[in-house]
Amino acid sequence: MRKHPALLPSLLLLGSLALTTACSSASTGSSGSSGSATQDARAQGTASGSSAAVTGVDPSRIKGLDVVSDSSEHSACRYATSYPAVPGADAMTASMKKYVSGRLATFLGTGSGGQSTGECTDGSGAGSELNISYQFLVASGDVLGVRLSTLDRASVGDGLSTxxxxxxxxxxxxxxALELIADDERTALVAAVEKQLKGREGIDASQLNSTFADKTGLADLLDDMEPTANGGLRIEFDRDTVGVPAAGRYVVSLPRATVTPLLSAFGRRVQRQTVSPGGTLDLGASSAPSAATPTQTASGTDTTDCKQVKCIALTFDDGPAAPETATLLEYLAQYKARVTFFTVGQNVAAHPELVRAEARAGHEVGNHSWNHPDLTKLTPDQIAYQLDRTSAAIKAATGTAPTLFRPPYGAVDAKVKSATTLSPVLWDVDTEDWKYRDSAKVANTVITKAARNSVVLMHDIHPTSVAAVPEILRTLTARGFHFVTVSHLRAAL
Structure with a gap:
């Protein structure tokens, strides 16, 4: 488990870092060039624009949306997974859950259904990382479309699949995805796709014919198809599926005139809701109630003098989560405790009301990247985009841009620091709550290790971690501790 004994230097490091360009500009284009740089960016959650801007989907408008997230902070085994659970789409959620659970079990070496220990047992070591993130493609009328992007650095090649x-x-x-196409039009679809691919670098025409000849494997081969806003269809192929591995990924973009005659009845509804999305999503769920949002408002500026009293900074990563974050805010209000939330951008986009509630209650909202990748493995443009996109979501929710960021896994280097003006924050008390889902153990870890000016790492995506907070607040308050934000603690040092 990573420890951070040299905390004070990281706390005192202020934002004097240079900002680089916002995002990678590689383009797939209408002709469907391979565009591997853009696809790598997508795997990191850095494709140009937010999901709302690209697809017209605002996840905060999906009633009852639950983002199912999990992550580790293990320096030798880094994983972060997330997928959306939408009321009414239970079968789709179950399919995504099965996929994510299976990939995580394989990555951790626990086997199917095994209990994760957060330890990599496959020998992949410190270079390993599994990141699974999501993007809404369509969420309108009676259709829902989601892309899962998986980056597994322990795999051969680029490790990317969608x-x-x-x-x-x-x-x-x-x-x-193949069911977007009518059964009797799939041969025509294959012909249109092959026509687009033939002649590209890395494509062998005879091998291509053989690849598409296996009709039983067609659903797996054509598993990433996305209707476009102009009525066309974008089809993406993972590395080493239709061309030589060295050529990377391939993208085919078919125009509306070609695609429309090929669509199934379901495909036509998807196309219609993509081109002209409605304001509501109705998947037939009996009810999709939204969780109540806390309404506490901070009573002025925190005047705690940390030079005179014992202060401690509780920090919560990976949220917001519904209903866990709302429950946590209620607990904190009871003790007038202020904390720092390091939020993940895709969760901010899904639950901006919880981020507003955090800020309104006097807590600090920091940046924890868009979808929790190891930033040290990204290009400077990708790092900047991960952080800039999240900062923009936080500012949209609260009206104030963050000044702090916590690098996922605590992984930060000169390249990461130079890509942002945000100031990095690490920790010196690790509860390992991502690994031990035990409220009593989490509470005991904080209470035992708490010291003056400590920065404590927790996660508000875990119900067991949230349940540990009342005991932490009660016991440490009795010992004379005051709970303040990271910025407030820094100001006193």
């Missing part, structure tokens, strides 16, 4: 998942509310069933 799959789209679909739900048909009218039929009440999950569908594959």
């Amino acid at each position: 799959t789209t998942y679909w739900y048909d509310g009218a039929a009440g069933r999950a569908r594959t």
Whole structure:
């Protein structure tokens, strides 16, 4: 487990870092060039623009949305996974859950259904990382589309794979990407795709024909298909599926005139809701109530003098999460405790109301990247985009841009620091709450290790961690501790 004994230097490091360009500008283009740089950016959650801007989907408008997240802070085994659970789309959620659980079990070496210990047992070591993130493609009317992007650095090649998942509310069933196409038009689709691919670098025409000849494997081969805002269809192929591995990923973009005659009834509804999305999503769920949002308002500026009293900074990573973050805010209000939340951008976009509640209650909202990648493994542009995109989401929710960021896994180097003006924050008390889902153990760790000016690492995505907070607040308050934000603690040092 990573420890951070040299905390004070990191606390005192202020924002004097240079900002580089915001994002990678590689383009797939209408002709469907391979665009491997753009695809790598997508795997990191750094594709140009936010999901709302690209797809017209605002996840905060999906009633009852639950983002299912998990992550570790193990320096030798880094993983962060997330997928959306939308009321009514239970079969689709179950399919994504099965995939994510299986990939994580394989990555950790626990086997199917095994209990994760956060330890890599496959020998992948410190260079390993698994990141699974999501993007809404369509969420309108009675159709829902989600892309899961998986980056597994322990795999051969680029380790990147993408799959789209679909739900048909009218039929009440999950569908594959291939089901966007009518059964009797799939041969025509293959012909159109092959025509686009032939002649590209890394493509062998005879091998291509053989690849598409296996009709039983067509659903797996064509598992990432995305309708575009102009009515076309974008099809993406993982590395080493239709061309030589060295050529990377391939993208085919088919125009509306070609695609429309090929669509199934479901595909036509998806196309219609993509081109002209409605304001509501109805998948037939009996109810999709939104969790109550705390309404506490801070009573002025925190005047705690940390030079005179014992202060401690509790920090919570990876949220916001519903309903866990809301419950945590209620606990904190009871003790007038202020903390720092290091939020993940895709969760901010899904639950901006919880981030507003955090800020309104006097807590500090920091940046924890868009989808929790190891920033040291990214390019400067990708790092900047991960952080800039998240900062923009936080500012949209609260009206104030963050000044602090916590690098996922505590992984930070000169390249990361030079890519942002945000100031990095690490920790010196690690509860390991991501590993031990035990409220009593988490509370005991904080209470035992707490010292003046400590920065404590916790996660508000875990119900067990949130449940540990009342005991922490009660016991440490009795010992004379005051709970302040990281910035407040820094100001006193």
